[in-house]
Amino acid sequence: MKKTIVAIGAHLDDIELAAGGTLAKAVKEGHDIHMIVMSQSGYTNYNGEVMRTNEVAMQEGRNAAEVLGCKDLDILDFSNKDIAYDSRAVEAIEKRINIIKPDIIFTHWPFDTHQAHVAVGKSTISAARRYNTIYFFEPISPSGRSYVGFRPQLYVDITDVIDTKVKALDQHVTERNKYGDYWIRGVQARAAFRGYEMNRMYGEAFEVLREELVL
Numbered sequence: 223m224k225k226t227i228v229a230i231g232a233h234l235d236d237i238e239l240a241a242g243g244t245l246a247k248a249v250k251e252g253h254d255i256h257m258i259v260m261s262q263s264g265y266t267n268y269n270g271e272v273m274r275t276n277e278v279a280m281q282e283g284r285n286a287a288e289v290l291g292c293k294d295l296d297i298l299d300f301s302n303k304d305i306a307y308d309s310r311a312v313e314a315i316e317k318r319i320n321i322i323k324p325d326i327i328f329t330h331w332p333f334d335t336h337q338a339h340v341a342v343g344k345s346t347i348s349a350a351r352r353y354n355t356i357y358f359f360e361p362i363s364p365s366g367r368s369y370v371g372f373r374p375q376l377y378v379d380i381t382d383v384i385d386t387k388v389k390a391l392d393q394h395v396t397e398r399n400k401y402g403d404y405w406i407r408g409v410q411a412r413a414a415f416r417g418y419e420m421n422r423m424y425g426e427a428f429e430v431l432r433e434e435l436v437l
């Protein structure tokens with residue numbers, strides 16, 4: 223049965239990092255995919271130097287979404303670093319998911335170390351209170367070095383789409399330049415580890431907030 227899936231991230235690259243394989247696979251299987259990114263994702267460092275402009279980030283994000291096969295990338299205008307868990311964020315998400323009417327929602331794990339990821343995760347929980355199936359992204363280091371541990375509860379075999387996931391991340395040229403090849407290596411290593419846990423080559427893992435059992 224065809225499913226409608228939405229992934230909600232704070233920044234352009236968050237969704238690809240956590241769920242790029244799952245989304246690419248879903249597209250291959252004929253499901254409908256939507257991406258909502260809360261910020262235009264340009265940012266400065268703490269000295270005020272521009273690390274990534276909004277224009278470049280949005281172009282890289284659009285390229286990555288295209289690689290995954292996602293035709294609906296909605297980029298909102300919240301602040302990159304200071305998204306709040308408040309009614310503005312909740313209502314922005316709620317308005318969009320009420321149009322999309324997703325069967326499955328993916329969003330940030332609310333114990334992530336990035337304050338904007340936390341806010342987007344919590345805002346999605348509030349916005350999606352009438353939706354039945356919600357999964358959390360597995361944060362990649364350093365976002366996951368939190369005070370509680372991530373519990374992998376839902377696994378997706380991404381063996382046949384790992385190359386698509388990596389290719390999508392390759393579109394984020396500014397992020398690749400910032401983190402170097404270790405960035406991709408880390409993503410591949412995690413996918414290999416999750417794949418090993420599930421007796422496959424590559425996998426992605428998610429935490430379950432709640433899930434509807436369809437019989």
Ligand SMILES: [Zn+2]
Pocket residue numbers: 232233236336339
């Ligand atoms: Zn992020």
